[in-house]
Amino acid sequence: MAAxxxxxxxxxxxxxxxxxxxxxxxxxxxxxGLDAKQMNLCSAVNDALHIAMDENPKTLVxxxxxxxxxxxxxxxxxxxKHGKHRVxxxxxxxxxxxxxxxxxxxxxxxxxxxxxxxxxxxxxxDQITNEAAKYRFRSGGEFDVGGLTIRTPYGAVGHGGHYxxxxxxxxxxHIPGIKVVMPxxxxxxxxxxxxxxxxxxxxxxFEAKMLYRTAVEDVPTxxxxxxxxxxxxxxxxxxVTLVGWGQQxxxxxQAAKELAASDGIEAExxxxxxxxxxxxxxxxxxVEKTGRLVVSHxxxxxxxxxxxxxxxxxxxxxxxxxxxxxxxxxxxxxxPLVCEPLYLPGVQRVVDGVRRLLRA
Amino acid sequence: MTPRxxxxxRTGGAGADRLAAFRPSRGPQRPxxxxxxxxxxxxxxxxxxxxxxxSKSASISSETAKELYRDxxxxxxxxxxxxxxxxxxxxxxxxxxxxxxEAVSTGVIKACLxxxxxISSTYRDHVHALSKGISARKIMSELFGKKTGTxxxxxxxxxxFDAEYGLLGGYAFIGEGIPVGLGAAFTSAYKRRVLxxxxxxxxxxxxFGDGTCNVGQFYESLNxxxxxxxxxxxxxxNNRWAIGMNHLRATGSTLGDEEPWIHKKGPAFxxxxxxxxxxxxxxxxxxxxxxxxxxxRGEGPTLIEAETYRFRGHSLADxxxxxxxxxxxxxxARDPIPQLRAYMLKHGLASETDLxxxxxxxxxxxxxxxxxxxxxxxxxMSQLLENVFADPKGFGxxxxxxxxxxxPGFTAxxxxxx
Ligand SMILES: Cc1ncc(C[n+]2csc(CCOP(=O)(O)OP(=O)(O)O)c2C)c(N)n1
Ligand SMILES: [Mg+2]
Numbered sequence: 068m069a070a071x072x073x074x075x076x077x078x079x080x081x082x083x084x085x086x087x088x089x090x091x092x093x094x095x096x097x098x099x100g101l102d103a104k105q106m107n108l109c110s111a112v113n114d115a116l117h118i119a120m121d122e123n124p125k126t127l128v129x130x131x132x133x134x135x136x137x138x139x140x141x142x143x144x145x146x147x148k149h150g151k152h153r154v155x156x157x158x159x160x161x162x163x164x165x166x167x168x169x170x171x172x173x174x175x176x177x178x179x180x181x182x183x184x185x186x187x188x189x190x191x192x193d194q195i196t197n198e199a200a201k202y203r204f205r206s207g208g209e210f211d212v213g214g215l216t217i218r219t220p221y222g223a224v225g226h227g228g229h230y231x232x233x234x235x236x237x238x239x240x241h242i243p244g245i246k247v248v249m250p251x252x253x254x255x256x257x258x259x260x261x262x263x264x265x266x267x268x269x270x271x272x273f274e275a276k277m278l279y280r281t282a283v284e285d286v287p288t289x290x291x292x293x294x295x296x297x298x299x300x301x302x303x304x305x306x307v308t309l310v311g312w313g314q315q316x317x318x319x320x321q322a323a324k325e326l327a328a329s330d331g332i333e334a335e336x337x338x339x340x341x342x343x344x345x346x347x348x349x350x351x352x353x354v355e356k357t358g359r360l361v362v363s364h365x366x367x368x369x370x371x372x373x374x375x376x377x378x379x380x381x382x383x384x385x386x387x388x389x390x391x392x393x394x395x396x397x398x399x400x401x402x403p404l405v406c407e408p409l410y411l412p413g414v415q416r417v418v419d420g421v422r423r424l425l426r427a
Numbered sequence: 428m429t430p431r432x433x434x435x436x437r438t439g440g441a442g443a444d445r446l447a448a449f450r451p452s453r454g455p456q457r458p459x460x461x462x463x464x465x466x467x468x469x470x471x472x473x474x475x476x477x478x479x480x481x482s483k484s485a486s487i488s489s490e491t492a493k494e495l496y497r498d499x500x501x502x503x504x505x506x507x508x509x510x511x512x513x514x515x516x517x518x519x520x521x522x523x524x525x526x527x528x529e530a531v532s533t534g535v536i537k538a539c540l541x542x543x544x545x546i547s548s549t550y551r552d553h554v555h556a557l558s559k560g561i562s563a564r565k566i567m568s569e570l571f572g573k574k575t576g577t578x579x580x581x582x583x584x585x586x587x588f589d590a591e592y593g594l595l596g597g598y599a600f601i602g603e604g605i606p607v608g609l610g611a612a613f614t615s616a617y618k619r620r621v622l623x624x625x626x627x628x629x630x631x632x633x634x635f636g637d638g639t640c641n642v643g644q645f646y647e648s649l650n651x652x653x654x655x656x657x658x659x660x661x662x663x664x665n666n667r668w669a670i671g672m673n674h675l676r677a678t679g680s681t682l683g684d685e686e687p688w689i690h691k692k693g694p695a696f697x698x699x700x701x702x703x704x705x706x707x708x709x710x711x712x713x714x715x716x717x718x719x720x721x722x723x724r725g726e727g728p729t730l731i732e733a734e735t736y737r738f739r740g741h742s743l744a745d746x747x748x749x750x751x752x753x754x755x756x757x758x759x760a761r762d763p764i765p766q767l768r769a770y771m772l773k774h775g776l777a778s779e780t781d782l783x784x785x786x787x788x789x790x791x792x793x794x795x796x797x798x799x800x801x802x803x804x805x806x807x808m809s810q811l812l813e814n815v816f817a818d819p820k821g822f823g824x825x826x827x828x829x830x831x832x833x834x835p836g837f838t839a840x841x842x843x844x845x
Contacts, residue, residue: 132671135749158641158677159601159669187600190642226519228583230599398811399822404520404583405572406811409832 098254101287109279111253111286112141112218115260116179118290120149123177125214126264128154130164130181138183139220139279165191165217169198172212172269179264185221185273186230192238199269200244213267218260220276221249222314223365223411228404234313234366234397239271240343240375246270246295247343251316252278254286258293259340266295275314282317298346300353304335307359307421310350310376312339315363315412322417329418332425342372350376351383358389359424363412368396390427395420486709491538492767492776493785495708498537499529499764500789502554505563508793509553509570513743517801518570520583521599525554527738530763531664532558534711535632535731539719545593545611545631547604550585551737552597555634559592563796573803580806581814593629601635602642605661608633609648612659612722619725628723631659638669640689641678646696649730653697658722660715661730663689664705670741671749693730705733706761709770736761808832 106114120126128145134156136143146154157164161182168178182188188195195217203211223232239247248263248270250256256274263270275282301316302323309319316338323334335353339345354360360380362373373394381392395412403410487495506524513522525532528551536546536558548555556566561577569576570584577589585599595611598604608631618627639645640663652659667674678687693700699721703714711733718729736758740747771777777785809830812823825831 131669135671138670156672156676158672159638160641160643162643190600226521228520229586231521400811400815403581403811405580405806406808409808409811 098258098287098291101289101291103285103287105283106253106257106286107278107280107283108253108256108275109139109141111257112260112274113143113145114286114288115257115264116142116145117148118261119177119179119264120145120153122290124153125175126153126177126179127171128179128181129157129168131159131183132156133181137181139276141218141274141279142181161187161189161191162194165194166198168215168217169194169202169212169269172199172215173202173210175214177214177216177264179216179218182217182219184231184276185219185235186233188217188219188235188271191217195239195245195269195271196242200242202244202269204244211267212269215269216260216264216266217269217271219271219273220279221273222275222277223402223407224277225407226404227402229402232402232407234273234364236273236312236342236364237366237370237372240372242343244269245343246341248272248295248341249275249313250340251275251301251311251313251338252282253284255293255299255338255340257286258291259295261290262292262295265292270295273313277314278317293340295341296344296346298340298349299338300335300349301338302334302336304333304357306333306335306357307361307424308335308337308350308353308357309417309421310337310339310360310362310373311364312342312372313365315365318412318414318417319363322414322421325414325418326421330422330425332421334421339376345372345376347376347379347383350380354380354384355387358387360384360388360392361395361417361420361424362392363395363417365397365411367399368394369399371396390424393420393424486713487776489771489776492771493781495533495538495712496764496767496771496777496782497785497789498533498558499708499767500786501563501792502526502529502532502557503764504789504793505553505557505566505796508567508797510739510743512567512570512797518584519572520585521550521742521744522570522584523549523551523742524739525551525737527758527762528664528666528705528735529554530708530711530767531634531662531705531733531735534708534733535634535660535662535715538708538712539715540630540632542592544629545595545608545615547595547608547611547631547633548587548597549601549604549635549639550597550599551636552585552587555597556587556589556592556594559589559594561587561589561592561594563792564799565589567796567800568803571800571803572805573800574806575799575803579810581810595631601639602644605633605635605639605644605648606651609652609655609657609659612652612657612728613655615658616655616725628658628725630719630722631657632662632719633659634662634664636669637663637665637667637674637689638672638677639663640692646692649692649696649698649728652728656725656727658725659728660718660722661693661728662715663730663732664735665689665732666735666737667754668737668741668750670745688732690730690732696730698728698730700730700732702732702734705735706758706763706766708763708767738762808837 132138133142134146134154164180168180171178199212221234246268248259250259260272263272311319319336323336326332326334362376364371364373373396377392395417397410503526506526512518532554553566565577572580572583574580577587585597587597588594595607612631615627615629618624675686680686681688681691690700690702701714704710714731809832812831813819816822
């Protein structure tokens with residue numbers, strides 16, 4: 068992975084990730100003025116977990132290898148500080164891990180479960196879709212598993228190959244009863260993860276693993292949260308609306324810069340943050356203004372979450388659209404090893420897509 | 428070390444007496460966990476006892492010994508070369524090395540299996556592939572992501588497949604290869620039992636780790652294998668660690684024991700469980716020969732727990748900080764390669780000169796495979812679109828018969844491909 072670039076005084080500067088030049092991030096109004104510290108995404112997760120464990124003695128952290136810090140080091144120091152009875156390793160059994168979390172959550176606990184890679188969440192899919200999501204409904208409200216939070220690293224890293232690179236979010240947006248969150252950077256991750264943990268519904272949080280170490284920015288040190296279901300305008304613009312989530316937001320921001328520099332096109336970039344429920348109002352408001360919509364994700368095109376956004380926005384903004392909405396996504400293939408750069412919807416593909424859209 | 432083959436007790440209702448048979452017959456001084464000796468123990472009714480390779484006069488021919496020795500050395504040297512190539516950026520992806528565990532691959536695959544038998548492997552699959560007879564060139568090329576690899580460079584380290592050699596895949600999702608191996612074993616049994624092909628006695632061997640024994644698919648597979656009496660062998664490579672999770676901390680002890688014995692789960696499902704010293708290739712071979720013969724005779728599955736150790740971190744990205752030095756040294760001293768070497772010299776199965784020649788030929792083979800892989804071409808762009816569906820037309824191939832990647836706009840992502 069690319070080296071971490073820091074430029075003190077400039078706010079946060081992002082490392083060169085997947086050929087992206089550095090992009091300066093502005094502090095969000097919601098978090099502006101809070102005491103902040105430079106953190107990478109991994110530390111931001113860690114910080115959020117410490118806060119959650121401090122505030123509620125029924126918050127537990129478990130999963131494969133988490134008690135010694137986890138393979139990505141996101142849970143470092145938790146067991147030492149909060150006790151091995153609250154932070155513990157589980158055997159390798161994702162289905163069991165999530166089912167166990169459901170059982171604890173139904174008794175009012177707040178289990179934060181780690182699935183080591185999002186690719187490995189599939190053995191637990193059954194428990195998530197059939198039990199976690201339907202617990203409240205099936206029991207007629209007798210029980211709920213709102214305390215359950217599932218954290219899992221997703222996405223391309225440049226060399227992960229078939230089984231360490233996937234973006235399975237769309238499968239989970241097809242499940243009424245859970246929320247799906249995909250933060251785009253350290254500050255976002257901390258605030259959204261805290262909301263996910265406190266949310267009275269089970270939540271799956273997909274963490275951008277390529278950014279664990281490469282993304283560094285000012286993150287408030289104290290407690291703050293970012294509401295679920297509300298998108299963020301990552302960059303304001305008037306010509307086209309680019310919608311993404313997770314690490315793809317960086318690609319869109321970079322493409323927007325290039326479009327502005329080379330074509331004078333001002334793209335508005337929306338970081339969706341939450342996919343279920345997603346902020347259709349924010350996207351619609353932007354599209355009403357720009358008349359053009361591009362949605363981009365790493366996951367394959369067909370039945371990706373882009374399809375949902377395009378359908379909903381076509382419906383809501385039909386008379387404002389000046390061109391058919393465009394999806395720029397991974398190809399409909401398994402995630403490749405050698406062909407990863409070809410597969411991914413990188414900056415150039417987004418730039419080309421937007422140009423095509425504006426010519427339409 | 429002594430493997431004892433045991434079969435599940437067929438006399439029911441033994442109650443407490445039967446439990447007694449499960450208790451490890453260990454001396455009063457319990458060894459420390461790190462320095463634990465590997466005992467071969469019987470589960471339920473012992474049926475057979477083999478001699479230790481250390482005491483007995485040579486039980487194998489010079490030719491066999493040399494073949495096994497060379498296979499282990501090849502496995503070790505290949506893996507050490509992989510580490511070098513990984514750090515030089517020649518290979519990418521997550522790479523998990525097998526060093527230390529060679530006696531298992533060699534003792535089971537090289538010593539007991541035929542080309543037409545099946546194996547299913549894990550993400551630690553390079554050496555299993557080598558033992559099965561797949562050329563080092565093809566394996567190294569796959570690791571380099573080259574067109575000449577076992578899978579045309581499609582998957583790299585954790586995804587080795589070879590139809591010709593019955594390699595059903597490296598499975599990076601732990602446990603997923605186990606039921607797949609059963610399906611292959613079923614086809615062999617089906618040929619014999621239903622299609623009347625008396626010569627169909629292929630077996631399938633499933634390899635997986637101690638950590639993987641806590642995955643549901645393992646238990647589902649034990650049951651199916653036993654239920655259908657399949658010609659398959661489950662080989663647990665118990666290297667005591669699953670990334671950072673120590674086996675003893677990840678698995679509940681078997682009843683009456685102070686630690687978890689995986690092989691004891693065999694009888695519960697109706698198959699023999701064997702515990703063998705996985706650092707002793709001859710012991711592994713003996714246990715595997717028996718299990719394979721049993722499967723070929725149509726008598727069903729066997730579960731073998733081979734106690735072994737990996738000499739490196741979990742993957743090349745693992746700093747390996749969690750395992751104690753004491754434990755590493757304990758197992759380093761039991762390195763299967765010098766053990767066999769000493770045995771061969773002692774029993775006159777090879778001379779120092781013979782062994783030096785074997786080492787030289789392995790070194791040449793490993794150098795050659797690196798050169799070959801390096802010089803091999805990269806896959807074409809079509810790789811991305813081929814082999815997704817059976818017919819590349821419409822998907823990989825456009826209506827005009829050209830590959831879709833040749834269409835204007837493909838690399839820009841604006842071509843229609845789905
Ligand atoms: C379904 C699934 N969950 C988690 C992982 C991550 N993972 C890869 S290897 C491994 C440990 C496996 O340990 P073991 O079975 O003992 O095999 P060893 O690595 O020791 O050979 C884990 C947890 C995975 N590959 N697949
Ligand atoms: Mg292991």
